[in-house]
Amino acid sequence: MTGQAIRLGIIGCGIMGERIIRAALALEPGLVKLSALWDPDPAARDRLTAEFPDLPFVDHAPDVSGASDVVYIASPPATHLGHARIALGAGRAIFTEKPLGVSMEESQAFLEMVGQSGRAAAVNFVVASSPAVASLQAWLAEGVIGKPEQLVIRTEFAAWPRPWQMDADSWLSRRTEGGFTREVVSHFLFLTGRRLGQIELLDATAEFPPGDGAETGITVAMRAGDVPITLTGGVGATAKDDHNLWLPEGEAGAGRLSDWSTAERRGEGGPRRLAPGARPRLRARGAQPNLVTSARRAVLAQRLVRKTAPDNRGTYKGRLAAHERMTGTDTIRSLTAQQRVVVVASVQGVAARIALQCVVTCATNDEVIAITTAEQHVIATGTVNDVVECVTGDGIVKGAAQHVLNARAA
Numbered sequence: 001m002t003g004q005a006i007r008l009g010i011i012g013c014g015i016m017g018e019r020i021i022r023a024a025l026a027l028e029p030g031l032v033k034l035s036a037l038w039d040p041d042p043a044a045r046d047r048l049t050a051e052f053p054d055l056p057f058v059d060h061a062p063d064v065s066g067a068s069d070v071v072y073i074a075s076p077p078a079t080h081l082g083h084a085r086i087a088l089g090a091g092r093a094i095f096t097e098k099p100l101g102v103s104m105e106e107s108q109a110f111l112e113m114v115g116q117s118g119r120a121a122a123v124n125f126v127v128a129s130s131p132a133v134a135s136l137q138a139w140l141a142e143g144v145i146g147k148p149e150q151l152v153i154r155t156e157f158a159a160w161p162r163p164w165q166m167d168a169d170s171w172l173s174r175r176t177e178g179g180f181t182r183e184v185v186s187h188f189l190f191l192t193g194r195r196l197g198q199i200e201l202l203d204a205t206a207e208f209p210p211g212d213g214a215e216t217g218i219t220v221a222m223r224a225g226d227v228p229i230t231l232t233g234g235v236g237a238t239a240k241d242d243h244n245l246w247l248p249e250g251e252a253g254a255g256r257l258s259d260w261s262t263a264e265r266r267g268e269g270g271p272r273r274l275a276p277g278a279r280p281r282l283r284a285r286g287a288q289p290n291l292v293t294s295a296r297r298a299v300l301a302q303r304l305v306r307k308t309a310p311d312n313r314g315t316y317k318g319r320l321a322a323h324e325r326m327t328g329t330d331t332i333r334s335l336t337a338q339q340r341v342v343v344v345a346s347v348q349g350v351a352a353r354i355a356l357q358c359v360v361t362c363a364t365n366d367e368v369i370a371i372t373t374a375e376q377h378v379i380a381t382g383t384v385n386d387v388v389e390c391v392t393g394d395g396i397v398k399g400a401a402q403h404v405l406n407a408r409a410a
Contacts, residue, residue, distance in 0.1 A: 007035035009092075011061055012075035013044040013084050014168060016097055016124075020072055021055070021248030021347035057350065065090040076168070077102050077177040081110050084121070088113060093120040098186055099302045100295055102177055107299050114295055125296030127278065128191040131240030136248070136255045137195065139265050148196060148227050153188050154245040155180060155233040162241045172182055173277070181206075185233055190301040190307075195248075196224035199304060206309040209238035215309040222304075231308070235332030282386035 008024055010017050017039070024032045036058045039045060058064060061083060065071055070089040073080050073096040081101040084094050094114075100123055100218035101107040114121045115122040127133065139145050160180055172178035194201050199222050207217040246257040251279050256264045 005030050005033040007069040008032050009036040009038075009064035009071045010034070011038050011064050011071060011073045012039075013037055013039040014046060014074065015165060017074040018048065019074070021052070025052070035069075036064040060088050062090075067094050070090055070095060073097060076171045078171075081106055084110065085113070087118055088117055088121070091117075091119065094295075096295075097124050098298060099123075099182055099305065100298055101302075103305055104306055105300075107302060109191050109362050111296055111299060121295035123295055125187060125190045125298060125301070127187040127260060128194050130261060132257055132261045132406065133191065133195075135263040136257060136265075138345050139255055140195075140248070140250075144253055144265055145248060146247050146250030148250050150249050151192065151224075151227060151229045152230040152245070152247040153185075153192070153229065153251075153337050154239040154243075154247075155184050155188070155231075156240070156243045157235050158239055158241055159361075160216070160235045171351070175208065175214050179309055180233060180235070181215060181218060181305050184242075184244065185218070185231070185308065186301050186305050188231075188244070189304045190298065192224060192229065192245065193297075193300060196227055198300075199224050199229070201304060201307050204308045218309050220308050235259075242317075251290065302343065329330065345353075 008020075010020060013021065021034065021037070024034050034056060036056050037045075037048075037060050038061045045049075049057070056067075058067070065087040070093045071083070073083045073087075073094065075083060077099055078099075078101075081097050082097070083105075084096060084100075087094050094328055099107070101110065101196075136145075157180060161169055161178070165172055166174070172183065189199065201220070201222050203221040205219050206215045208215055215233075216236070217234040218232065220229075222229040222231065240259075243259060248255045254266045256262075256266075258264070
């Protein structure tokens with residue numbers, strides 16, 4: 001490709017697709033050539049060609065791969081892998097928006113396809129290589145902060161989706177493809193993994209509205225090596241459209257990345273100081289080349305997102321690792337959002353405690369519940385309105401309300 005412009009094709013010309021189009025057009029001539037664009041919505045084509053009449057729109061998504069060296073995919077998440085497989089089959093390099101896919105199994109299978117193809121594949125996690133993060137990393141290397149001792153991550157929103165994303169409300173506000181954990185928290189999970197190493201999820205809770213709406217709150221405990229990590233997020237938690245903090249604290253001071261692009265540091269006992277040349281987010285965009293995120297590394301963040309705010313399939317698997325390490329006898333009272341007791345469990349060891357976690361998750365979503373032991377023996381089923389009290393121990397239901405079935409099916 002030496003001496004030739006890279007032919008860039010774009011699938012999905014909404015918010016992010018338009019940003020890439022504008023960025024490509026702003027580059028020096030001869031570096032990148034927009035070769036083919038596609039979006040299923042005629043309004044997207046009309047909006048962009050009104051300003052840029054020479055944009056090369058095509059009629060079908062696969063046509064983009066045929067005309068390009070690199071295919072950038074900015075369509076809704078559930079369609080990412082379908083487009084990516086076609087591009088990979090055509091021998092093209094791939095650059096997708098996050099997440100790589102909405103299914104961990106399909107995403108992992110795609111990674112194997114990428115490895116066999118020998119083609120490049122990357123995901124757009126740009127925050128981890130921003131100028132502000134580079135300042136924080138320099139302070140860590142210089143010893144200004146010292147060896148990290150803890151990390152706090154906060155993500156808050158006045159409403160979800162954010163106002164500038166409302167054109168994508170049909171999927172961003174839904175549990176299957178959207179939610180702020182996938183859209184925003186994933187950036188900070190990836191950043192944390194890049195800077196602190198492999199992350200272990202210890203405990204996670206998520207709050208969901210009725211129906212299929214995306215999460216409205218999360219509380220997560222993790223660790224990277226010996227560094228404890230606390231992550232919280234919530235909708236309606238701030239007056240700002242979007243407010244986030246990434247706060248590493250060390251033995252000599254602390255750093256702070258706020259609202260995506262502002263880096264500050266604090267020495268031991270001293271005031272906070274801005275990084276030299278700190279700029280607001282809009283001015284910081286494009287300030288330096290992005291350190292490209294491989295698809296394989298991006299899937300690690302995707303896996304953590306799935307565990308942190310799972311969809312409505314039932315269990316918070318991220319909690320099991322922490323609960324499996326607990327032993328002894330406990331008594332647990334679980335409440336619905338209306339503060340009504342759903343389950344009282346006397347736990348001998350861990351089996352019933354793992355079972356109880358499934359009950360709490362389903363009860364919150366007003367769905368049918370199934371209480372199972374760790375050996376997957378069904379010991380009671382019913383609905384939230386049916387269950388008043390259920391005491392479990394040694395895999396036996398000792399008390400339940402009317403309509404709860406006592407079934408011990410292997």
